[in-house]
Amino acid sequence: MPAVSIYILWGLTLLLSIGAFVAVFVLYKQSRKKVSPAVSQEELPQLEEMKAKGREILLEARDEALRIKREAESEAQKRRAEVSKLESRVSQKEEWIDKRIGASEEREKSLSLREKAQAESEKKIEEIKREQLEKLQRVSGLTKEEAKNIILTAVEKNLKSDIARRIKETEEEIKFEADRKAKEILVTAIQKVSTEYVAEYTTSTIALPDDEMKGRIIGREGRNIRTFENLAGVNVEIDETPGVITLSSFDGVRREVARRAMEKLIADGRIQPARIEEVVAKSQRDVDKIIREAGEQLVYETGVTGLPSEIIDLLGRFKFRTSYGQNMIAHTLEVVNIGKVLANEIGTDVKIVKAACLLHDIGKVLTADTEGSHTQIGADILRRHKISERIIQAMESHHEEKPFTSIEGILVNVADAISGARPGARYEDYESYVKRISELENIAASFDGVEKTFALQAGREVRVIVIPQKVDDNGIVTLAHGIAKRIHDEVVYPGMVKVTVIRENRAVEVAK
Known part of the structure; x- marks a missing residue:
């Protein structure tokens, strides 16, 4: 692009020079043709003046051409400097990219080596773990499944104790907050309502x-x-x-x-x-x-x-x-x-x-x-x-x-x-009553550790006696909740059913 500009400027300068020369020459020829012998001596100064003007125009054209040439050379030099600078920057960026690519390849190679080393380490750890388990089984005389069952049993026992304790604490807190107000409202409501019923049949x-x-x-x-x-x-x-x-x-x-x-x-x-x-x-x-x-x-x-x-x-x-x-x-x-x-x-x-x-x-x-x-x-x-x-x-x-x-x-x-x-409010036929009482007792008796079950107050309370050796003090809370939930899900009953679980220890000795 800079070289083309120089050539164009040079061409313009040459054309200006030729144009000035042609103009002077044409003026000179015209003046010669018009000059007659009679007046040639009088117009001679004018011709000289015209020649001088032609030379001045030629010199001005030459100076203008040189000026344009210098400007073109300066512009070309500036453009060459800019191109050189851009080429330098591109070269620097290429070097930086090459370095980054090389560093990335090195990191990938390092990561691959580390993954391989980690896999080998894990394999060694598994082998050591297996060897230790085998040694532990030989020393303890227990298999892996037996040891797992022992641990799970211990954890379950601890969790059971915590669950029962939390249930008991929550119940006590709720009862403490709600019992007084609930009793007051319900007693007031029941006292204000007095109706009589006569059982009607079909x-x-x-x-x-x-x-x-x-x-x-x-x-x-x-x-x-x-x-x-x-x-x-x-x-x-x-x-x-x-x-x-x-x-x-x-x-x-x-x-x-x-x-x-x-x-x-x-x-x-x-x-x-x-x-x-x-x-x-x-x-x-x-x-x-x-x-x-x-x-x-x-x-x-x-x-x-x-x-x-x-x-x-x-x-x-x-x-x-x-x-x-x-x-x-x-x-x-x-x-x-x-x-x-x-x-x-x-x-x-x-x-x-x-x-x-x-x-x-x-x-x-x-x-x-x-x-x-x-x-x-x-x-x-x-x-x-x-x-x-x-x-x-x-x-x-x-x-x-x-x-x-x-x-x-x-x-x-x-x-x-x-x-x-309310007692006496509703009537059930004998067969339905017996069936409901049996269902209540059977549900309570289906739980582990239950010795005896009794349905009392026409099926409004289920009293459960447990074996002390199988159910501890914490377990009776969980057992009562389990029985109440089963009754709620499986039995149709009017009102509410209270579940009472009793655990007691007795020592008997005979004097002889």
Whole structure:
């Protein structure tokens, strides 16, 4: 690039010089042609002046060309210096990169050697470890697995002791903080609630004026009794017991309709299929009216307002519904009263607690017709009728099928447990009772170190006696927690079950 610039400058200088010379020459020729012999002597000074000017122009052109030449040479020299400097820097960078590459190769080679040495060292360590283990096994007379089992047993024993101690300390701390206030609140709630219960069953007995009425109820070839059972949805049991018949159904509403219809038919004396159909339909309308009145009365007594009529009708069905022999209206009133007192004592939202307590078992009236737990069925019904989500969340966790999302939900759970756990509140048939008691005792007896188990207080307490040589003082705490967890996961029971583990040592000597 610099050489090309010099050549260009040289060319420009030469062209300027030639141009100046040509201009002088042309002017000279023109002046010669125009000069006549007559005036040549007069114009001679002008010609000389023009010649002098031509020479000056030529000299100026020459000087300009030299100046341009010098500038071009200076520029070229400067460019050559810059190029030389860049070449020097590039050369230095290449040397630096070559050095770094060499250092990296040296480091890689060093690391490879160190890895190889480390692998050899690890191999030697493993060999030494294996030799030491073999020597240790020969000296101790134990295999590796036997020694491992001994160590694990010792560690497990220490951990078991620590776990039991921490559980005991935590329980004592929690009890110390919560026992006084909890007792005060629960006692206050229970004292303010006083209700009476009469155990209700799944059958209704109807007195007959005489045994001849049994034949009229059955009818020719059983057509009367079949018509009645199909229309009323109950079983009519007629046996040799004098003067009575029994209506059986797990649906309390159907049983009430059937009872009213049968009493009217017996009083009227006209028992035939057409009359049976008419009387059952009228009894159904009467019971529907009773259900609506019962629902309105229940809502009025609890002080909950703004419920849809469909929900009120479902609540009215509680009048003819029992759970463990406990009437649902009486149970619901008690749960609402307990929940209201607890909410007032704690200072939470009383309206939400009352509404959730009122609706907590509403799904039970539809469990025979719908799949799912009564809690989930009830929550679905309430959502269809646009009930507040806070009320639904509080009621659907009362059996802990879903985690608690609010204090109100916990209070509904506590109120329901208090109502169901009160002695005499609920009724179980004998077979279910015996089965539950057996399950409690069998679960407790399945743990190691248990000698005897006893289910007490109608299955509300399980007392466990352990073998002192197999279960120490720390172990009884862990054992009690294990039994309680198994019972919670595997047994269906109302209220709560207390687990008591007893460990005692006895020394017996006979004087002879």
